[in-house]
Amino acid sequence: MPIRPAPDADLTACEFFAGGGLAGLGLSLDGAGFHTVLANDIDAAKARAFRANHPDTPLIHDDVWTVTPDQIPGAPDLCWASSPCQDVSLAGARGGLKAQRSGAFWGFWKLMQGLDAEGRAPPVIVLENVVGLLTSGEGQDFAAVCGAMAEAGYTVGALEIDAGLWLPQSRPRLFIVAMRGVEGPRLPAPTQPFHSSRLIAAWERLPEPVKTNWAWWRLAVPPRRNLDLATVLESDAPCFAPAETQALLAMLSPLHRARLEAIQASGERRVGAAFRRVRVKNGQKLQRLEIRFDGLAGCLRTPSGGSSRQYVVIVEGGRIAMRRLTGREAARLMGVSDAYRLPASESASLKLMGDAVAVPVVEALTRGLFLPALTGRQAEAAA
Ligand SMILES: C[S@@+](CC[C@H](N)C(=O)[O-])C[C@H]1O[C@@H](n2cnc3c(N)ncnc32)[C@H](O)[C@@H]1O
Incomplete structure (x- = not known):
């Protein structure tokens, strides 16, 4: 795929391990946020779902290890990675990031290093994963990810966010957010609910140089959820x-x-x-x-x-x-509108949604953390 110039006016994002593109839906804030300029996923069914819902977004359907910096347009403002979680999931075997599927994170990271070498590294990098990443490999996986980001000059912080604050689904996930050259809102000390006790325990185990490049990112807690499981049900199932x-x-x-x-x-x-x-x-x-x-x-x-x-x-x-x-109910539980085109089979829909990131959580991070950091940078450049 040739290099394409990124659109000027927008904040741009690249979405890795994109699945059905739910991270991009959250980042876009219905047009008020990021414009996804490139997505990548290895899986054919995910690629079909992605293309059906984001026909204008270039998608590389291949292993992340095969993607090269020249395929990434311009200098993206944010790169998002929802790398495979099976090997670190509390629900599965604990192979850790060194295991084959989770190791895909390092394919993503190699790409970030390639962009950096060309002066196009994104100021914001996000890794979404299961909370098991905090402890998999006896904490070495979390330390390795944060260490790589800190070594590249990023300030690193993490939040444990349960989609249940927005949606009628209990879905705790870990979001590692790294920023360089921009300042995200932060707190002087860890604060509940997003800096959970297991996150603080994992932070305590990090090597000193990573801890000194650490930020306790600030994110507002949403108003009390008013959706109940009953509200997402299809009446005719x-x-x-x-x-x-x-x-x-x-x-x-x-x-x-x-x-x-x-x-x-x-x-x-x-x-x-x-x-x-x-x-x-x-x-x-x-x-x-x-x-x-x-x-x-x-x-x-x-x-x-x-x-x-x-x-x-x-x-x-x-x-x-x-x-x-049903697959549609699963999509609603992820905060996806009914306009989203699901695969024809129920099991493919459930797989798509079961792997995905909850849209309102990405929206909250975009509004509360990414836009303040990046628009602050734009304001400085204009001054
Ligand atoms: C946890 S899911 C992320 C889903 C996505 N965030 C969404 O909202 O739908 C991980 C994705 O990584 C993809 N994947 C796994 N290994 C990969 C690799 N080596 N290269 C590219 N994509 C890969 C899988 O196909 C899967 O869609």
Whole structure:
């Protein structure tokens, strides 16, 4: 792909590990934020979804290790990387960043170094990942990422943000934000909720030179969420036959069964979310159905195994109906509008959304952190 000049007027972003392009949706702030000038993803299904929704954005459908600086237009203001999380995920095996898929971060980083060598390094770099990155490889992965950024002259900081502050989905994620040549708003000391105790513990383990280049980025806490799981449901999605529902309910633990029975007895309409999990009791593996009725869905996951399927449980007038969460509901749980074109298959939609970043979280970072830093720089240049 040849070099293309980046548009002048906009703040520009490149989106790596772009998936369906949800980071770009958040960064764009509906046209008031960043203009994505290049995206990259290795996966064919993700590339199809990306192109269907962002037909004007150049996408390199290939391994990030094959992307070269000459394919990146102009000098991007921000580069975003949502590198694969499977190997550091608390839900999976702990291979750490050295494992094959998570190692893709270093392909991204090589590219950032290439841009730097040409004087085109972005002033803002963001790595989104699972919170497990704080502890994977006994903390060495987090230290390696932050260390590489600090060594390149960036001020580094991180935030642990749960999308549940905006959306009816519990989805804690780690955002490492590095800035160079621009000043983002910061706090004198770590502050809840975005500087969690596990983040502070990970920071304490960092080598001294990284700690001295560290910033506790400031981000406003949003007003209380007014969306509930019930508000994202599709009204016409078919429920399971009674026998299938009964088979699932038979997997409830006594505690979860008691909770469900109390709701049934109240006669109220309540919507819950449930996952199947394998639990070990007295040395034996048990299939359990775990239900929550706190108005939140559980964290969306990629539907690669039985335990990652999420169910919707509707209790009304003492009756219980169950069904799978739909792809459209998953998209709504990520803050994606219904105008977003989902793949035709439910499983591809669920995979797309299960891997993605929640749009309102990216919007909050854009408004609260990236734009103040970058527009401050523009104001200085104009003065
Ligand atoms: C956690 S998902 C990020 C999804 C994205 N943020 C979104 O909102 O849809 C990680 C993505 O990295 C892609 N990926 C994995 N290894 C890659 C590689 N070596 N080069 C480029 N992309 C890769 C996967 O296909 C996947 O879409």
